[in-house]
Structure formats: C-alpha cells, structure tokens
Amino acid sequence: MRVGLIGFGSIAEHGHLPALQSCPDVEIGAIADLSADRLDRARDLLPAVSLHASPAELIEQAQVDVLDICTPPHTHAELMVAACRRGIGTIVSEKPFVLSEEEYARVACARAESGARVFSVNNWVHSDLNRRVTDVLRSGMIGKVRRVVLRTGRPDIALGNGGWQPRWRTDPAYSGGGIILDHGWHQLYLLLGWIGQDLESVSAVTRTIDPRHYPVEDDAAVELCFASALGRIELSWIAEGRSNEGEIEATHGHIAIFDERIVVRTAMTERVFPFAGRLTQSSYHPDWFQKMFEHGILDKNREEADRTFAEAGILVGAIGAAYRSARDNGAAYRPRIPAFVQEESVSGSLRSASSPS
Ligand SMILES: NC(=O)c1ccc[n+]([C@@H]2O[C@H](COP(=O)([O-])OP(=O)(O)OC[C@H]3O[C@@H](n4cnc5c(N)ncnc54)[C@H](O)[C@@H]3O)[C@@H](O)[C@H]2O)c1
Numbered sequence: 001m002r003v004g005l006i007g008f009g010s011i012a013e014h015g016h017l018p019a020l021q022s023c024p025d026v027e028i029g030a031i032a033d034l035s036a037d038r039l040d041r042a043r044d045l046l047p048a049v050s051l052h053a054s055p056a057e058l059i060e061q062a063q064v065d066v067l068d069i070c071t072p073p074h075t076h077a078e079l080m081v082a083a084c085r086r087g088i089g090t091i092v093s094e095k096p097f098v099l100s101e102e103e104y105a106r107v108a109c110a111r112a113e114s115g116a117r118v119f120s121v122n123n124w125v126h127s128d129l130n131r132r133v134t135d136v137l138r139s140g141m142i143g144k145v146r147r148v149v150l151r152t153g154r155p156d157i158a159l160g161n162g163g164w165q166p167r168w169r170t171d172p173a174y175s176g177g178g179i180i181l182d183h184g185w186h187q188l189y190l191l192l193g194w195i196g197q198d199l200e201s202v203s204a205v206t207r208t209i210d211p212r213h214y215p216v217e218d219d220a221a222v223e224l225c226f227a228s229a230l231g232r233i234e235l236s237w238i239a240e241g242r243s244n245e246g247e248i249e250a251t252h253g254h255i256a257i258f259d260e261r262i263v264v265r266t267a268m269t270e271r272v273f274p275f276a277g278r279l280t281q282s283s284y285h286p287d288w289f290q291k292m293f294e295h296g297i298l299d300k301n302r303e304e305a306d307r308t309f310a311e312a313g314i315l316v317g318a319i320g321a322a323y324r325s326a327r328d329n330g331a332a333y334r335p336r337i338p339a340f341v342q343e344e345s346v347s348g349s350l351r352s353a354s355s356p357s
Contacts, residue, residue: 004059005031006033006067008041013045016068020068023293059082059083067091073094080110089116091117093118100320120308120309146250148230148248150244156237169182179219179236193311197228197229199225200334201321205326217326219236222234244257244259260279
C-alpha cells in the first residue's frame, strides 16, 4: 500500500508517520510540502521517498493508493477534489475536514464522480479511554444517554511547525475559525456518536479573551439539542493547563470522564477504569492514529469511509450553526445538514463508530 502525504508538519511527522510506519505492508511513497525545511526533514527521516514542493505535482505524478492530507484547513477541500479527479482510490483528510457547507458539497460531487473512499480523520474515537466509554454505553448498563458535557482546556493554541506559519490557527484565512473548529471538531464527533440521535439545534457563545488570538475565538460554549438529550461542549485556549474531562448522564447511571480514567456509576455499583496514557499527554497520540488507519482506511472499508464522510457533513452543519448562533448572541440555529448526508442517514449508513446503538 503506497501512501502519499501532503503537508509534512507537526501532526504528519509525530502522529500520522509513526502510525503508518507501524502498520504492516505500508510504504510512504511520496511527500509534498510548501516548506523547503519540511522537505529536508522528510528527506532526513525517509531518504528514499519522492519529494514534491507542490501538492498538485504529487497528486498528478505520484503513484499512490492512499493520499493522506495533513495541511492546514483552508487547503483540504481543494486537495480532496484534485485527488478524486486524479482517481486516487483512498483519500484521508485531517480535521476540520472542510470549512463550510459549500466546500463539503464540492467534495461530495467529486467523490460521487470518482467513487473514491474519502475518510475524515476521527482519531479521538480510537483512544482507549474513549473506546471504553463507547463500550460501556453500547453495553446498555447505564441506560439511555440524556446529557453529555465535554470540556477541553489548553493554555494557548498548538503552534504549527516553524517551517511554515506557526500561528496559522489564529488566522481565519488558514484556519477558518478558532477553537470550535480546532478542538470542537473532535469533541463534536464524540458527543454526537455517544448521544446517537439527530441533532436538532445548536447555540454558541464565543469570546476572544487573549489579544494574541484575535480575531478568532479562544473561548466557547456550544449547546446542542437532540430529541431526548442535551449536549454541551466547553472549550478554552486560555486555560491554566491542559485538560480534558466530561460527564455523561444516562437513565440508569453516569460516567465521569477524567484525563486518565473514567468512573462508571449505577445505582448499585461504582467502577473505575484507569488508562496508561492521558488524553492530554500530547497533541499527537500515534497509537490512536494507528487504530484509525487499521480500522477502515488501510483495509479499504467502504462502510467506514461513507460513515466518516457523512459524519463530517453533520459536523460542518453543526459548526456552521454554532458560528451563526455566536454572531446572533447565542440564538438557537438548526444545522444545515448537506442533502447528501440526509440521504445517507435515510439509508442507515450513519451508524457511528462511537454510537451506543
Ligand atoms: N487529528 C488531530 O489530533 C490533529 C492534531 C493536530 C493537527 N491536526 C490538523 O492537522 C493539520 C495540520 O496541522 P499541524 O499542526 O501539523 O500544522 P503545521 O503547521 O505543523 O503543518 C502544516 C504543514 O502544511 C504545510 N502546508 C501549508 N500549506 C500547504 C499546501 N498548500 N500544500 C502543501 N503543504 C502545505 C506547511 O508547510 C506545514 O509543514 C490541520 O488541519 C490541523 O487541524 C489534527
């Protein structure tokens, strides 16, 4: 399986590359990056790889089975469309998958024309801790989920590598927005999967507290309404330290999520599940990526590709609604779910990897 990597920055070097190298029968065949420093780094690590200073050149010339896109968000849609047109069979894009409903529609058209399997990166689903939460919910031991709250705190943005623009996360031309798109994306797919119902409305309040983060939001609270459940995501780039935590209330019990353990309570029992790694340990977690590549991408699993693609459509609609709400003082907005995703939902392929049902 020959893999081409576009964007050889922090997540490509420390997350995707070690994950791919630990999967059997994978060869990194080509790497593209705009930065000469990053191409030098790729040459140091992988002397035999073919290097491209232009992503278009890699897409046109390299013979790859899988294209793995790890560039900043503003490039994802354009690169996925080009890869579909080139006939690459398996395409993976980092989060946020795309930045708008319009970009999503363009990728959906190119994907339909080419028949490519297009995967949206969902590495947080594959952490041991989050998998255990999913298993507990699937087991039915705490009943039906009624409320999920997830919180992410970081003391600042994660800097991009020094070879390009380390502060791209605060420039909307590259990032498309602030912490909702950056960390909220992961928390949203976890929450949607655990609640497992159609999202009805979204409201959000955002602020920019640290002037270094202007003009994007560095603090956000997003409320999500479902037919018989509520969700809330709290995000901050001005926290004192790194934190990830949350809670899940269900009809017959409760899960408290901490950085390195979960506590599952029912009327009769309390069980603590500890984990060797912490959620906040780093931004990379190659073991989560390894599971993501093995579960669906490298085994060319059409169902998982379609599921993550449809899920990305819901996330784009939800985040669009959150930003509209934030501009309208927190009013509730119904997400615009792309037509393609509604059709998929009807045909039943939206069952989430992290859904309890
Ligand atoms: N899934 C996760 O847990 C996770 C974690 C971190 C970052 N990310 C995502 O990964 C992507 C990259 O983030 P990063 O932290 O590695 O950033 P980074 O700045 O370290 O790396 C981005 C790289 O892309 C290159 N680049 C920029 N524009 C390009 C273009 N048009 N063509 C080719 N190369 C280009 C830059 O030179 C740079 O080397 C972002 O979408 C980010 O949101 C995901």
